[in-house]
Every structure is written in C-alpha cells, then in structure tokens.
Amino acid sequence: MILKIDMAGSIPIYVQLRNEIVKGIGRGELAAGENLPTVRQLASELGVNTMTVSKAYQLLKTEGFIETDRRKGAVVSSIPDRGTAGDAAAERYMDRLGDELELLSAEAKLRGLKREDFLKLCEDAFAEMGV
Known part of the structure; x- marks a missing residue:
C-alpha cells in the first residue's frame, strides 16, 4: 500500500x-x-x-x-458490524458522519459545485471501496 x-x-x-x-x-x-x-x-x-x-x-x-x-x-482488525439500532457507538458514528458530510456539502456549495457533481464524487469514492 x-x-x-x-x-x-x-x-x-x-x-x-x-x-x-x-x-x-x-x-x-x-x-x-x-x-x-x-x-x-x-x-x-x-x-x-x-x-x-x-x-x-x-x-x-x-x-x-x-x-x-x-x-x-x-x-x-476484523471489519466491525455496523451495529444494531440503539447501539451507542453506531449512533455516534452516524452523527459524526452526518456532520462531516454536512461540512463537505457546505464547502462544495460555496465553491459552486453542482449537487449532481457532488453526489457523483460521493458515489465514485464509495465505489472505490468496492461497495
């Protein structure tokens, strides 16, 4: 790597x-x-x-x-499960992820990136992870 x-x-x-x-x-x-x-x-x-x-x-x-x-x-480590509903660690992660995506979305908007282009970047990044 x-x-x-x-x-x-x-x-x-x-x-x-x-x-x-x-x-x-x-x-x-x-x-x-x-x-x-x-x-x-x-x-x-x-x-x-x-x-x-x-x-x-x-x-x-x-x-x-x-x-x-x-x-x-x-x-x-082994890849951990996403967690179950009510799992505090999973909820904290989802909150943090939401906050980070909100910040990235705001920056993209302020720099003039179109919604479709931002979503395409997200899709490409996620696809790069083999998902």
Whole structure:
C-alpha cells in the first residue's frame, strides 16, 4: 500500500497517516489480520518521528481499525458490524458522519459545485471501496 503524506500540508501527519490506513482497509488493500509495519519501520520509511506513527496507530486502535499486541505488533482488525439500532457507538458514528458530510456539502456549495457533481464524487469514492 502506498501512503500519500503531504509533509507541508495543514493536516497533521498522524491524521493523514490514519486516514491513508483507513482508506487502505476500506479498499481491501489491507485485510483483516494483516500486520502493519512496526512503528519504527513506518517512521523510517516516511521520514517522520516514531511518536507521529505511534499517535496514528493509537488513534486507529481507539477507533477499532487495528489491534495491537506486544508480540504481533499492529494488526488490521476484523471489519466491525455496523451495529444494531440503539447501539451507542453506531449512533455516534452516524452523527459524526452526518456532520462531516454536512461540512463537505457546505464547502462544495460555496465553491459552486453542482449537487449532481457532488453526489457523483460521493458515489465514485464509495465505489472505490468496492461497495
């Protein structure tokens, strides 16, 4: 998997790293049970501080995308079920997703993007995940 990290960008590197790994899992480039590089390996490959990678891995672990084990290292988690009605975690996720989509919609509108074009971008992004 190729990680696209913008070292000069405004988004913190650990967030970019987290996002790239989530996209890799979503696209099927990283399978459940697959080992991720060690913190030191990935930091060396990217030319960043180990604390940056560690922070990204901790965030991914908190969100349930990876599991960590002292012997195995960081491993991609099984894809969790969406949850059931009334599941607090699923409801929080849906609220967060709604908020993020609302913000993206507002930005698209303010930049003159047509509704159809925005929806097409959403459809293309979702299709890229193999859904």
